[in-house]
Amino acid sequence: MKNSENLVLIKVYDKKANALINRSIDEFIPELVAAQINIDFELEAIKAQTIIARTALIRKARIFGGEGCTKHIDADFCTEGHCGPWISKEKLKSKWGKNFQKNWEKLVRANEETRYLIMTIKNKVINPRYHPTCGGSTENSENVEDYNVLYLRKVLCNYCTSSPYWENFKDVSIDEIEEKFNIKLGKTSPINEANIDNIIEVIERDEEGRVKKIKLGDKVFKGTEFCKCLGLDSTRFGWRPTALRFETRGKGHGLGLCQYGANEIAKQGQKAEEILRYYYTGIDIKKYEKPDKNKPINNKVIVIDPGHGGKENTGVIGELGLIEKDITLSISQELKKELEDLGAQVILTRYTDEYISLNKRAKIANEIRPNFFISIHMNSFTNSNIAGTEIYHYRGDKEGENIANFIIKNMAEKIGSVNRGVKVADFYLLKTVTKSAIHIEVEYLTNLEEEKKLMECDYSKKIAQSIANGITEYYQYQI
Ligand SMILES: [Zn+2]
Ligand SMILES: [Zn+2]
Ligand SMILES: [Zn+2]
Missing domain, CATH: 3.40.630.40 (Zn-dependent exopeptidases)
Incomplete structure (x- = not known):
């Protein structure tokens, strides 16, 4: 498919070579998609992500009127992370090993089957946001970024329930919370305990502060028994919470396409374009216009x-x-x-x-x-x-x-x-x-x-x- 007539080139600042390199859009897109989505996803989900990657690239490239990379002069895109995720074909070879050929073909196929397609609204190229898992519904743009974007509207998504990110947690120590929020949650002495209702509760202490009976959940233990079991130094003890577990549902900002949701919709037999229309409200999907030789500064x-x-x-x-x-x-x-x-x-x-x-x-x-x-x-x-x-x-x-x-x-x-x-x-x-x-x-x-x-x-x-x-x-x- 190396027809130079069809070649649309962009300038990529390559960090490794420390140089500007001409890349054809069609060769470059699979390297973007590889860095953006799980390659094991359904082909139609990969195709949806390919249209997302192409839309973002066309919006950014200067021959289409974009502002290019704002860090590297004369570049449309840079490979140092500043312009977004990207992985080289070489890296993918070592990352995927024996699966490289199969995976790469999948990316190339996704590109071929969606060739030139981008998302627009009122003839303007959209900013195609996406995230791994929405956790039940995507977000209205103004709730995340303060401004209202027509095509970034909340849509319900119960497609991502089997995502590993559907439910997750993170333990954060009290010390860390105190430091991050610059607050004091209070220290306890060995005979005080924080009140964590229904979890742990002292039933009886003697005058000297020793725990005689303690309730853990709905079971009551003798102080001595409890102490031995946990290997505490003394029955004169208290506690304080040292960590909070934050349970989350979903992953990412919630704007635009939910990737795990997209994958599930693809499994149900829907096509890439239907997936995109579901997550981006009111968009059109159409072929981008190649730069016209007679209009060398088109879009400027x-x-x-x-x-x-x-x-x-x-x-x-x-x-x-x-x-x-x-x-x-x-x-x-x-x-x-x-x-x-x-x-x-x-x-x-x-x-x-x-x-x-x-x-x-x-x-x-x-x-x-x-x-x-x-x-x-x-x-x-x-x-x-x-x-x-x-x-x-x-x-x-x-x-x-x-x-x-x-x-x-x-x-x-x-x-x-x-x-x-x-x-x-x-x-x-x-x-x-x-x-x-x-x-x-x-x-x-x-x-x-x-x-x-x-x-x-x-x-x-x-x-x-x-x-x-x-x-x-x-x-x-x-x-
Ligand atoms: Zn950049
Ligand atoms: Zn979702
Ligand atoms: Zn003058």
């Missing part, structure tokens, strides 16, 4: 910020009368068209000649949470000989720096501007916008030659095309 969301604006904030004014706020707006509008043609969704911080505070611009961007943010400006300098392009990013914003390098290289090639370098700056917007952000000083309005070029009618479009080229190259390089 980009905010463009035309610098300055309004009467009170014109920016630089050139010798021939060009005004920075007008050029930044026209380049931004051209750039919007270019990027939309390439599949991106583009939002401007202003569409007209109006004053917008920096604070408001940052707010717009931070509410949208785009893939990245670009401010467009024109430069100025006292020495009118100075010409060329500069791009700024915030210190440590690696993605911003990478995008900037692709853009500045393309601008130099396509419009012939002097590459004055990609630099670090702590401009308000670079600092305040929470996603990768760059600030382009396109050219110098104080340089007569550059101002003349900017007056040519299709020059804004050329600039926009060169910027769009840089962005596309950046993302293609990533794929």
Whole structure:
């Protein structure tokens, strides 16, 4: 099945190799599923988990508009646990030994039989939560995470009663409880006892504190007998509880799919899709769209910020009368068209000649949470000989720096501007916008030659095309 046409690649940060590795989604998914579910479960339960793994991966991968691994730059997924459970095929070989072949085939089959299928709601990829055993019913999302998610609704599940997690317990010592909760449950002296009704109870003590008769459950023992039996040092004794046994039912947060329940439903002959529809309320199951070669930045969301604006904030004014706020707006509008043609969704911080505070611009961007943010400006300098392009990013914003390098290289090639370098700056917007952000000083309005070029009618479009080229190259390089 190695048809390169069908290959959708993601970038995986491999901890062992300490490198980014291209992996095909279809090869990678079985390694995710192996780490997420008991391989001995029914095929339909494994298939349901496969759709869950694929849904989560598509939601995360940057070629589908996700934000990728938030720890490793340029990675869609990392193998160090941060992005979720994963186990390598190599590890599985040693873990499963002689069963490897059979188990691996089961995973591959589950992938083939659910190929491309993901869960969506209103055309948006869902966040497919799951847990080992719900213990009778799953949970409404707001009871676990404070927010209401349409498809994470409580459903009754009496399918997981034979799960090993259906009932379980944990003994916790009183000392541990005192420490964890920072409380004192009180110490006893040898002749006091804590009151644990119906379990242990002193019937009679003498004046000196010796136990004469003691009731354990519903049996009464002589103090001496009891003492001998337990090997206590003295009949002058008390007790205190030193541990509490917490009995539990179910395992996990209770959101979404109950795995043991899913397995039981599969045993009863239901299919993976029916299982998923049972646990995720109101979802659709459909094939994901493969990234389109003609739309290389499909699903990307980009905010463009035309610098300055309004009467009170014109920016630089050139010798021939060009005004920075007008050029930044026209380049931004051209750039919007270019990027939309390439599949991106583009939002401007202003569409007209109006004053917008920096604070408001940052707010717009931070509410949208785009893939990245670009401010467009024109430069100025006292020495009118100075010409060329500069791009700024915030210190440590690696993605911003990478995008900037692709853009500045393309601008130099396509419009012939002097590459004055990609630099670090702590401009308000670079600092305040929470996603990768760059600030382009396109050219110098104080340089007569550059101002003349900017007056040519299709020059804004050329600039926009060169910027769009840089962005596309950046993302293609990533794929
Ligand atoms: Zn990660
Ligand atoms: Zn359950
Ligand atoms: Zn400016």
